Amino acid sequence: MPASARHIVLILGSVLLASLSGPGAAQTSDLVSHTAFRVCADPANFPMSDDREQGYENKLANLIAGELDLPVQYTWYPMATGFIRNTLGANQCDVVMGYAEGHELVLNTNHYMTSAYTIIAPKGSPLADVDTLSDPALKDVNIGIIAGSPPATHMARNGLLTKARAYQLVVDTRHESPAVQLLEDLQAGETGAAILWGPLAGPLVKASYPDLQVTPLTKETLPPRLYFRITMGVRQGEKVWERKLNSLIRRNQDRINELLTEAGVPLLNDQGTEVLNVSN
Template sequence: MRPLNRRPRISFGILFALATTAAAASEGELRVCADPNNLPFSNSAEAGFENRLAAMVAEHFGQQVSYIWWAQRRGFIRNTLKAGRCDVVMGVPSGYELVETTKPYYRSSYVFVTRQDQHLELSSLLDPRLHHLVIGVHLIGDDGNNPPPAQALGDQGIVDNVRGYSIYGDYRQADPPARLIEAVESGKIDVAAAWGPLGGYFAQRSPVPLTVTPIRDYERFPSQQFQFTIAMGVRKGDDALRDRLNAFIDEHRSEISSLLRSYGVPLVDQSVTVSGGHE
């Protein structure tokens, strides 16, 4: 057994050789950490908007995209980016503490998703009809953490008519987050409160016409945020890649916005600061 107060000794020559080999291997490629079953963001068929964005970045850099696939849940960053197996995560909240984040490249909002034939036209979590409608929300994490709309509903005592759908779902099926929007389609629930990119994408592809409306309760629930800015994430200290990605974002904002809109992502003007929002 190695003494507990001593670290194993590794020669600087070996460390330099490993670093040189890794740099050479990645010089001609953009190594992306991504989930293989997480549309609209990414999947193994490279059909998500983060896959498309990665391809745009790689082309700009004169590189090829390569992927390390890992389910995006607890341990994702530790087992991919921090482990040195890849170099960039295409979508993280701005200021995410586990990584070095770029400038944000979009801002979106939580939304209501309803059937058009119901004519509910919801936009506020204070709408009195929510005390009686069946509401679906995503539950996040192994401990079933509640997203902001669920927290706000709970603050009002709206609990018994709320149904939770795991955002991870049955990972053996395609697109686990889609189950929440499919419940609106089938009439199992009256309204879904979902993160905008998820709600917008699956509503856009629904065989039943659905309405997607941003939740606009900016100041009514000061402890909750309903809008978030999204950036790319690199390893802490990798300022060179961060700066290259920032330059790409600045030069391609219109193309990025067009890509996101094509996936049904509800976009919020990043130049407008909303009380309670996240810049």
């Protein structure tokens, strides 16, 4: 989540690897800062977040901070092993802007977007209209995919893994970017198609790869699901803070949608079955 939600793939990877601080850590609303909107974020995870504050999660943080009439204050940490433990769990910040719904390391707010994994192919190519991984047109295609991400199971089910090109799941984003490398290889013709988490794929393609087409995978009905609801993550037990953020999300949902759409994020309905807008 995905989500994460950084690219949901990296979010999910960090969720599996991270852990909160020990049982002696107080988890009450008294820990939340009243002088700054304190955000935990990856410093090199564009288009989601970066230390130049140009990602759409940075812009979302600015929106929420403006509603709270507080400045944004960042704690930067790579979205990898120990992310939650060393940021939110260590009381270095009070919120993670993008986090997949349903994971126990954090308390999830209400979701502010639903998105899905996508298939990416060159515009005008025979694969441009493919919208399901069972399409026979994919049988002899080298497909780029982040290793261990949910679509890999669907690819295996459809016999697509033998020619797949795998990219690392969890990396230090300050030094590596599997998502960018995946798109570079597709652009260069080294692969024929690619599968990537939509909130990464849409903005990256919109910004730098105008010859590629992003199609959300909304028709996959077998598990694992390929859509995820993305929330803000807060510390477990911070119910007052969660409710405050829920209220801000609800009141500002239209502005949030506009921000995400402008970035190029493919937005889906809550069931992940219908694309609300796609900006390539």
